[in-house]
Amino acid sequence: MIQRIQTLYLLIVTALMAVTLFVPLAWFAGDAGQFGLYAFSLKTSGGEAVQPTVYMGILLVLACVLPLITLFLFKHRLLQIRLCVVEMVLLVGSAAMEAVYYFLSWRVFSDLAFHTQGFKPAIALPLVCLLFVYLAARAVFRDELMVRAADRIR
Secondary structure (H helix, E strand, C coil), rough: CCCCCCHHHHHHHHHHHHHHHHCCEEEEEEEEEEEEECCEEEECCCEEEECHHCCCCCCHHHHHHHHHHHHHCCCHHHHHHHHHHHHHHHHHHHHHHHHHHHHHHHHCCCCCCEEEEEEEEEHHHHHHHHHHHHHHHHHHHHHHHHHHHHHHHH
């Protein structure tokens, strides 16, 4: 059984960010065919990469790996809190990067006579993870306060 709730929160963040690495974030359709925006590229429906989005992919990988690293630093609560703040910055940055690449991909198709686009649910996962990282940081901070209170009693 998991004794610390922040462990569960950080595992959820890791799992959700791993999902964003492999599922489409947005879709575009037009005269040229159907395309999907993934973490590392804009791909055709056949899987052929049209436009690289490597910077967004790297940011999403970092946002996926950092909570996993933070999990194993349970003896260093203040470092865990700092890494949670870094993770929050990465998540906000990845959400912004998703918006930038969506806009850039949209501009590629806006010249076509017929085009349509839309979001997939996975594009919102960094914002959902932001909530879980905040809850994890708050739980780590509560643990730190408990340990300090116990040290004062002795």
